[in-house]
Amino acid sequence: MKKYLYSTLTSLQIDELCRRPAMDFESVFGEVGPIIEDVRLRGDDAVLDLTQRFDGVRPDPLSGPVSNTPEIPVQANVAEAFETAYTNIFRFHKAQYPKDLIVETMAGIVCSRVARPIKRVGLYIPGGTAVLPSSLLMLGVPAKIAGCEEIVVATPPRADGTVAPEIEYVASLIGASCIVKAGGAQAIAALAYGTASIPKVDKILGPGNRYVTAAKMLLQNSDAMISIDMPAGPSEVLVIADRQSDPAFIAADLLSQAEHGPDSQVVLVGIGEMDFEKIEEEISRQNEKLSRSDVTAKALDNSFIVETADARDAMAFANRYAPEHLIINCTGAEHLSTTVKNAGSVFIGPWSAESVGDYASGTNHTLPTYGYARMYSGVSLDSFFKHITMQRLSEEGLKAIAATVTTMAELEALDAHKNAITIRLQ
Amino acid sequence: MKKYLYSTLTSLQIDELCRRPAMDFESVFGEVGPIIEDVRLRGDDAVLDLTQRFDGVRPDPLSGPVSNTPEIPVQANVAEAFETAYTNIFRFHKAQYPKDLIVETMAGIVCSRVARPIKRVGLYIPGGTAVLPSSLLMLGVPAKIAGCEEIVVATPPRADGTVAPEIEYVASLIGASCIVKAGGAQAIAALAYGTASIPKVDKILGPGNRYVTAAKMLLQNSDAMISIDMPAGPSEVLVIADRQSDPAFIAADLLSQAEHGPDSQVVLVGIGEMDFEKIEEEISRQNEKLSRSDVTAKALDNSFIVETADARDAMAFANRYAPEHLIINCTGAEHLSTTVKNAGSVFIGPWSAESVGDYASGTNHTLPTYGYARMYSGVSLDSFFKHITMQRLSEEGLKAIAATVTTMAELEALDAHKNAITIRLQ
Numbered sequence: 048m049k050k051y052l053y054s055t056l057t058s059l060q061i062d063e064l065c066r067r068p069a070m071d072f073e074s075v076f077g078e079v080g081p082i083i084e085d086v087r088l089r090g091d092d093a094v095l096d097l098t099q100r101f102d103g104v105r106p107d108p109l110s111g112p113v114s115n116t117p118e119i120p121v122q123a124n125v126a127e128a129f130e131t132a133y134t135n136i137f138r139f140h141k142a143q144y145p146k147d148l149i150v151e152t153m154a155g156i157v158c159s160r161v162a163r164p165i166k167r168v169g170l171y172i173p174g175g176t177a178v179l180p181s182s183l184l185m186l187g188v189p190a191k192i193a194g195c196e197e198i199v200v201a202t203p204p205r206a207d208g209t210v211a212p213e214i215e216y217v218a219s220l221i222g223a224s225c226i227v228k229a230g231g232a233q234a235i236a237a238l239a240y241g242t243a244s245i246p247k248v249d250k251i252l253g254p255g256n257r258y259v260t261a262a263k264m265l266l267q268n269s270d271a272m273i274s275i276d277m278p279a280g281p282s283e284v285l286v287i288a289d290r291q292s293d294p295a296f297i298a299a300d301l302l303s304q305a306e307h308g309p310d311s312q313v314v315l316v317g318i319g320e321m322d323f324e325k326i327e328e329e330i331s332r333q334n335e336k337l338s339r340s341d342v343t344a345k346a347l348d349n350s351f352i353v354e355t356a357d358a359r360d361a362m363a364f365a366n367r368y369a370p371e372h373l374i375i376n377c378t379g380a381e382h383l384s385t386t387v388k389n390a391g392s393v394f395i396g397p398w399s400a401e402s403v404g405d406y407a408s409g410t411n412h413t414l415p416t417y418g419y420a421r422m423y424s425g426v427s428l429d430s431f432f433k434h435i436t437m438q439r440l441s442e443e444g445l446k447a448i449a450a451t452v453t454t455m456a457e458l459e460a461l462d463a464h465k466n467a468i469t470i471r472l473q
Numbered sequence: 474m475k476k477y478l479y480s481t482l483t484s485l486q487i488d489e490l491c492r493r494p495a496m497d498f499e500s501v502f503g504e505v506g507p508i509i510e511d512v513r514l515r516g517d518d519a520v521l522d523l524t525q526r527f528d529g530v531r532p533d534p535l536s537g538p539v540s541n542t543p544e545i546p547v548q549a550n551v552a553e554a555f556e557t558a559y560t561n562i563f564r565f566h567k568a569q570y571p572k573d574l575i576v577e578t579m580a581g582i583v584c585s586r587v588a589r590p591i592k593r594v595g596l597y598i599p600g601g602t603a604v605l606p607s608s609l610l611m612l613g614v615p616a617k618i619a620g621c622e623e624i625v626v627a628t629p630p631r632a633d634g635t636v637a638p639e640i641e642y643v644a645s646l647i648g649a650s651c652i653v654k655a656g657g658a659q660a661i662a663a664l665a666y667g668t669a670s671i672p673k674v675d676k677i678l679g680p681g682n683r684y685v686t687a688a689k690m691l692l693q694n695s696d697a698m699i700s701i702d703m704p705a706g707p708s709e710v711l712v713i714a715d716r717q718s719d720p721a722f723i724a725a726d727l728l729s730q731a732e733h734g735p736d737s738q739v740v741l742v743g744i745g746e747m748d749f750e751k752i753e754e755e756i757s758r759q760n761e762k763l764s765r766s767d768v769t770a771k772a773l774d775n776s777f778i779v780e781t782a783d784a785r786d787a788m789a790f791a792n793r794y795a796p797e798h799l800i801i802n803c804t805g806a807e808h809l810s811t812t813v814k815n816a817g818s819v820f821i822g823p824w825s826a827e828s829v830g831d832y833a834s835g836t837n838h839t840l841p842t843y844g845y846a847r848m849y850s851g852v853s854l855d856s857f858f859k860h861i862t863m864q865r866l867s868e869e870g871l872k873a874i875a876a877t878v879t880t881m882a883e884l885e886a887l888d889a890h891k892n893a894i895t896i897r898l899q
Contacts, residue, residue, distance in 0.1 A: 403866060
């Protein structure tokens with residue numbers, strides 16, 4: 048891994064290090080646009096043709112209801128793991144339940160703010176190399192708590208046209224109404240517009256490859272009228288460590304993000320003089336035993352080490368980088384965590400492995416990558432709500448505020464706005 | 474105004490009524506794309522050339538700092554109105570201040586969620602026919618409360634290249650750092666990419682015409698790395714009334730939205746038999762006296778009346794339409810307001826004129842239009858924060874969750890995720 052000395056870097060060089068490997072969305076938009084248009088015009092037929100082309104199978108039926116008793120065969124230890132993960136995710140997200148806000152801003156003017164669930168949500172679960180029920184737990188549990196009326200799950204079919212039992216099992220746990228056996232941009236387009244067999248949704252959430260992300264981005268700007276959770280890039284982690292940190296833990300945490308894909312990026316920020324060679328040896332040693340060692344090796348090529356003089360510089364770099372996952376595994380980690388400004392999720396201390404958050408601590412693993420942690424939050428219970436404000440004025444309240452409103456309406460040359468006040472008080 | 478009887482409408486006909494006058498964003502994207510590209514490549518020079526072309530002036534300087542004492546000359550009654558509006562908006566948004574959340578999901582696993590301000594925000598204030606300081610209050614007050622470090626205001630220059638004193642005054646009140654004298658897509662692009670004289674921001678908020686909105690939409694999908702508040706369409710109101718409602722109030726409220734622009738839409742939902750003719754007479758009578766009666770007349774052409782049998786049907790239609798502004802001015806308004814599912818902001822009872830919320834009740838007037846209230850919230854204090862989750866495990870906590878995490882990592886074929894746990898517990 049390349050190594051940089053923080054104190055010798057210019058501001059421009061730091062910016063350069065914080066820039067992720069380029070995602071060329073423009074070219075992906077060019078491929079995804081026609082897929083969206085095809086699904087918009089031909090509905091199910093287009094989804095089936097595209098699924099045949101990309102996944103090599105024509106699922107029949109394309110979508111189906113979810114059984115509401117989880118009698119789907121999954122192994123006992125897996126069911127138990129799901130149960131624990133579900134419980135922790137449920138606890139942490141239930142605690143986020145919004146309270147109604149009521150404020151009397153002036154005598155006779157009562158303003159309030161209430162939350163209402165988004166009616167129909169589409170949860171996208173990638174397929175590809177493995178089955179990913181954890182993502183369905185992360186999206187489905189808050190959707191269920193929020194009370195979304197219709198939860199539609201979309202995931203690419205397996206070679207035989209079916210969906211893994213673990214996905215069906217979790218879909219049942221979270222109260223999904225429907226599973227769509229399609230993936231890629233075609234699944235996103237079908238959720239956005241609706242087809243004969245796939246319900247149209249109001250918001251689409253979930254991770255995916257660049258085709259899925261590009262489809263979400265294009266559709267949020269289209270007449271399909273949907274919102275999305277956030278733009279998604281390759282997974283990433285930044286580890287802050289010092290000479291007190293166990294090199295084996297550091298190496299394991301870096302590798303656990305590197306295995307997500309060859310375009311993942313992992314960054315080690317080391318405070319003070321550390322034995323970086325030992326850490327790199329640990330990485331090599333652990334990597335040999337991994338089934339995806341070719342993937343991790345490629346990801347490590349995108350990755351680097353920054354050596355800083357102190358914890359303050361380390362956090363300054365981390366905040367500028369704005370990592371999806373931030374592991375603070377150094378002396379004074381808890382205190383340092385109070386100075387985090389930009390990150391998706393933070394893992395504090397030696398025992399907080401990042402994979403705990405991926406599955407079961409209770410926090411959500413759908414997080415902003417690519418530096419988007421500067422302006423986006425990860426998925427939370429709030430991702431499934433809209434907030435609506437209300438106001439109720441008494442006649443006295445209106446009288447008290449009338450001069451303010453009419454003066455400002457006059458200034459903005461909005462006669463009718465003024466008239467709506469004066470006519471009431473005549 | 475066209476009139477429909479709700480009980481005779483098919484579901485498809487209701488969908489048709491809920492569809493807004495089409496916004497053809499594709500063609501606007503075609504015009505806006507080259508403007509964005511020009512600003513990205515040529516920076517200030519492009520912004521100045523485009524401002525010359527669209528606003529007929531070359532402001533010098535293009536941007537400047539905001540004085541931090543409001544010694545800008547505004548009329549005393551205007552300053553007083555700003556003060557009242559500021560205070561109410563401040564109270565309502567301050568009450569939204571997020572509390573840190575801490576949940577011990579299992580013994581030894583402490584999860585938390587904290588809010589951090591978005592560092593740099595760009596607030597866009599349209600110019601055009603009038604000066605709109607109210608929009609700057611609505612965006613600037615929550616930005617200030619959240620603690621955004623850099624608040625950049627952009628607004629089109631007047632014919633003489635300056636900005637209205639009322640905008641400068643409010644910019645000072647909210648602690649803005651910089652005013653950019655540019656508007657349109659060129660201003661949005663400059664905020665997104667940054668130029669020599671205009672700071673790059675992380676999020677862009679504020680209303681605007683279709684060029685501004687199109688620029689925000691394109692840039693949220695670009696390498697500029699920004700987020701936006703929401704897509705914006707023409708302003709709209711839906712009024713629920715019955716025979717107890719004063720026809721003059723109904724007419725005034727419909728007109729106050731209609732005056733926003735010829736593409737605004739206003740809808741009256743009347744419960745039971747009502748004297749609709751009298752309301753239309755009131756509209757004509759009041760409209761004659763308005764300075765923008767030509768605008769309102771065009772907006773009324775887009776507008777319609779729906780007559781329903783009861784309050785339940787009225788709210789069913791309103792929830793399906795998802796209006797930006799919902800006025801409930803009928804018998805039992807307060808109770809009916811508890812059944813609102815989709816709306817930007819709600820005005821309850823006869824004294825709650827919509828223009829009160831536009832200026833000074835305390836709620837935000839930056840709201841989802843065009844049916845986007847189904848999946849977007851209006852601007853709130855939360856629009857200026859990101860939420861970051863954290864977790865801290867003790868060794869016991871990790872032991873308790875280890876089997877869950879390793880089982881799920883195995884199922885998802887993520888060896889290194891499993892290894893990050895097992896290596897810690899060896």
